[in-house]
Amino acid sequence: MGALFGTPAPTTSDLVALFEVAVAAALLTGMFAVRAGHIRFHKYLQSSMVLVNIPVVLSWMVPQYLANVLPDLASEYTQPYYLLPTVALVVGAVAEALGVYILLVAGTNWVPEAWRFRRYKLWMRTELGLWWTVVVLGLVIYYVWYVVPKATTYSGAPW
Numbered sequence: 001m002g003a004l005f006g007t008p009a010p011t012t013s014d015l016v017a018l019f020e021v022a023v024a025a026a027l028l029t030g031m032f033a034v035r036a037g038h039i040r041f042h043k044y045l046q047s048s049m050v051l052v053n054i055p056v057v058l059s060w061m062v063p064q065y066l067a068n069v070l071p072d073l074a075s076e077y078t079q080p081y082y083l084l085p086t087v088a089l090v091v092g093a094v095a096e097a098l099g100v101y102i103l104l105v106a107g108t109n110w111v112p113e114a115w116r117f118r119r120y121k122l123w124m125r126t127e128l129g130l131w132w133t134v135v136v137l138g139l140v141i142y143y144v145w146y147v148v149p150k151a152t153t154y155s156g157a158p159w
Helices: 011-035 039-068 070-076 080-107 120-151
Strands: none
Touching: 011 039, 011 120, 039 070, 039 080, 070 080, 080 120
16 A cells, blocks of 8 residues: 555655645745745746656656556557546646746747747746646546556556
């Protein structure tokens, strides 16, 4: 059983779920901080959350996807066990790439003028929406992978 939530999930999955919710909450905090005029705090908080997420994705989420989803994806892609992580992978990759792009545009001069956006609020709100979409998908994936199998028999899933 998982040490934190009483599911068969590995403890690392429990910790990653908590970490991702905390990151998303920090991004929301950053949104409120900039509205209150705390621009420097917003800048550092948002930047650090986008960057601190990359190693977690690369060291835990991608290997989990490659080991548990990709091998059977072609034949089982309509099953929630395979479909949800695939959608989360695509939306998450877009969210992470957009986050890094926003950091480069807002915090450096590395992006050529022609490729820089002007409407910061639009892009940052889009990023926050994408991030929360991925977090919700991640929690649904956790439920499908570790809670549903305990309650019901789900054929086709490698539990």
